[in-house]
Amino acid sequence: MPLIGTKEMFKKAAEGGYAIGAFNINNMEIVQAITDAAAKLQSPVILQASAGARKYAKGPYLRHLVEAALEVNDIPVALHLDHGADFETCKSCIDDGFTSVMIDASHHSFQENIEITKKVVEYAHARNVCVEAELGQLAGIEDDVNVSAANAKYTQPEEVEEFVSKTGVDSLAIAIGTSHGAFKFTPEQCTRNADGVLVPPELRFDILAEIEKRIPGFAIVLHGASSVIPKYVKIINENGGKMKDAVGIPEDQLRKAAKSAVCKINIDSDLRLAMTAGIREHFIAHPDHFDPRQYITDGRAYVQELVEHKIKEVLGSDGKAVEVLALVK
Template sequence: MPLVAMTELMRRAKRERFAVGQFNMNNLEFVQAIMEAAELERAPLIFGVSEGALKYMGERYVVALARAAAEGSDIPVVLHLDHGSSFESVMRAIRAGFTSVMFDGSHLPFEENVRLTREIVRVAHAMGVSVEGEIGRIGGVEDDLSVEDEEAQITRPEEAIRFFEETGVDALAISVGTAHGIYKGRPKIRFHVIEAVARAIEAPIVLHGGSGVPEEDVRQAIALGVGKINVNTENQVAMTETIKRIFAEKPDVYDPRKYLGPARDAMREVVRAKMRLFGSSGKA
């Protein structure tokens, strides 16, 4: 089927208490692994593309890969810009064929974040494109985005509720203690913040930095209203560790298919496990 927006998926996820996984694409093997997992699990999925990955792969290749994956399947597939840094970059993604966009204005003053997000929602919705907004800064490192742990601000529920009411986003990312990248210890998730915001707004909450969050914490977050969880680091680690192992065992290997194929298989299993954990298996 054609690529879809995430609007209906998000509403259903919140209503039925499951989460749709956003799995970032970084090259062909990521796309294949994620799509194979979705087919096996019969799970809807969101291909996330950061601005760094977009630069690395090239806009036309990104859109072509996502379209090829979606059109060869009956699984609902969303192509989503992750952490769009400006109004211009979000508009460029929409023109290129993305069916969903995130504008990350969390570093801006509240009123400016609201103003820009509201304008993006107005344009995107007119084009049938869904929008994710962010309020509160999420820690860790992703591409060129870096927020020191001590700077990461836990979202205030009343601010998040007002942000949603004034922007009308389809999904809302809030800072509740998760972080991009690899955790130094167990993340301390503020479940009371998730509960307070999710209870007051229609849109589901988005959990960024989903790699490495303990399973019981993931289940509790979903039960409280998280409907979208982003995963990237665990796939990157699965690919890299597999390739390292193959090179250690077979130092003479030079055919990329001999190490990228097993790396793809490793990522597929990571994604399958996440889909089962998120409760999205069988929801396609």
């Protein structure tokens, strides 16, 4: 099965009221865990590479790892550039075989964002590559993306029609309260439930609903949507880690989003937490081990467990591979 774009995925997701998981990749084991989980549940999946991933693993390594996964698993997979900083970065990834790219010019003015995005769209569409852009800015830290809470801003619904119309973009990442990283909210921004667990503020579904009205049927994307699952945080902390007050987006809110116009939900920090939990747990249980294949195997197992959970219990994309494949074969 060759790599595909995201257009077919989003079409079926919009019709079926589910979302596609966009999982960040950094090495072989993470690629294996994600694609094995997707194949087991027969789910389409987006594998995305950030600036940090491309710096760490190099673009050709990532592309060939994904191609190897496709030799093993016959599922719909798109290879996506996450947070492309400029036209040159997007062009490089398009030329290198990526089937989807994100141009993130959200830190520029509205008109500059339109101009930069349109340039990427024109180059990408001529090569049958899909383009995602962003309006509004999410707070938090993820690789080269670092936006303070003071500089974060919600997407303005009144801007989306003009932006989509003038750029020709295929999907739009919006800011409605999600945030990058494992420490998405400070304790002061949250409340505590009866068990003393931090509860983050509700996502701005009112903004999402208004955007849906203005661009009906258009593919919406949520970044910074890891839930910082307590199970993995607990394992990390019980095995020498220090992750006090790590908090993410509640999964019930993500389920609600997946049933709306949101067709793509990005997950990165949860993968890192699962991998770290497995490795830390292994080292404490087996202090004599030094073979990376031993401890990374446990980390990979937790990542696969996490991805299976997200696909089946949050995204609702399990069993949907067949309908996407029918559009591309």
